[in-house]
Amino acid sequence: MWSLLFNTNTGWVIMSTTILGIASGAIGCLAYWKRQNLMSDALSHAALPGVVITFLIVQEKNLLLLIIGAGISAFLGAMLIQWISNASRISEDAAMGMVLAIFYGLGIMLLTVANRSAGGNQSGLDSFIFGQAAAMVKSDVRIMSILAIVVIFIIVIGFKEWKLYLFDRHFANGLGLPIGFMNGLYTLVLVMTIVIGIQAVGVILMAAMLIIPAVSSRYWTKSFRNMLIISSSFGAISGAVGTFISSKGSGWPTGPFIVVIAAGIFILSLTLGKEKGLLIKFLNKQQQKKQQTLRTEIREVK
């Protein structure tokens, strides 16, 4: 059994979901401070029709092509959200909710069609819904890892620029940072992270990989740099452990396990985190109470 767990394929797959976790943890911090957490959820759902349509066209599970299809579909979703919220009275969150549901519905509908077509059942397209890291082959792992490393690289070399862009866009613009370009780059890395993650984690739960590590990291640090590092580490741990556990059973979906691990890290952070974690808050309150009683006692003695 142990040899089954540690066969080379599982090892590779775990490595790739670890790198994916680093990338999604980092980009999640950007999304967190852009206050666009729902956006990542909308875009990951919006990727599904692209995956299925590409499969229907090329009739084979070529991951690179499916990723490109997913990317186009997610980008269309992003543009549609922008367009709806700019051109109508509908607010951005309502637009995101609509796009999320409509694209996902369309994706599931097309998936039914694809599954009925010849060879569709064996396509493994279903794995894009909840994620099936074990279904990945070595070339998939390679594509995923390379793209994730590109995302990480873009965030690391532009660290100072991302910080300025997230904290004060108007001031950044005054300094000559091209805000339109940064908006585009942000959407690009967000969509890239989502589409490379959907095979392993699935469209439904991919957003959790972006949101939960970033939120958890807030409980451990006061600096943006450390937030990026901690969030990436949490993403990496969730990715690695979740994939490891899901590889133990045949047909166990990867996404839910990764999310459960991420949620566990969140609960630990919420309770034990050194920045406004519940335990620290409780202890501080106790101390304040003690000092208060001490002060009253001193006053009474006087």
Place this chain on the structure above:
Amino acid sequence: MSSPVISVNNLSAAYQKNTVLRNVNFEITPGSLTAIVGPNGAGKSTLIKTMLNLHPSLTGEVQYFGLPFKKVKKRIGYVPQRGSVDWDFPTDALDVVTMGLYGEVGWLKRPSKSHKKQAFEALEKMGMGDYANRQISQLSGGQQQRVFLARALVQNADLYFMDEPLAGVDAATEIAIMETLKKLNAIGKTVLVVHHDLQTVEDYFDHVLFLNKTIINHGKTEKVFTKDNITRAYGGNIRILGGGI
């Protein structure tokens, strides 16, 4: 007579379908310290944002030192309204001030020790040296505003736009900010300030620009800061707002 630092020609802007600025024309002379005043909704912030390409204009153009904005971006410093950023962002005062030097540091490069030192000196000038490593979320409103001022100072611009720097700050901060503005002014910098307190206009500014969707009047404070212009800009409400004038 030196040529104007800013010339605004026929500038108009709107939010959705509401016109906020109509045919705004004015020129700013070098080395002036100008207050932009007007009632709520007069378009003061929109004027600044439109002039700095942060809000689209419907008509008109703005020239700085005889050139379009894009060519002189680096010579212009901007202090946005304090409420325009998220002060929960995880960083400290020194880091925010260092952002003012990013143009000088160069894109994709990291700030050096001397940049950090410059930023620290700017904080000290604003009386904030002790707070350099304090989280920005833990600063008071006045201290946050001083951090913004320090960030503008390190930019070493020739022309400064400030959007309500004195709104909601404590008396000590107000004095510190005004001293800084006067110092900037003394070394030849031009400063435009959106200002809300009519009581202090005469003490603080040598020029006034009355705005209510369009220019009501503009000129030297002693000439244009009259009851007549104030009433024209603010309408009847002024009796309630500024009894002291």
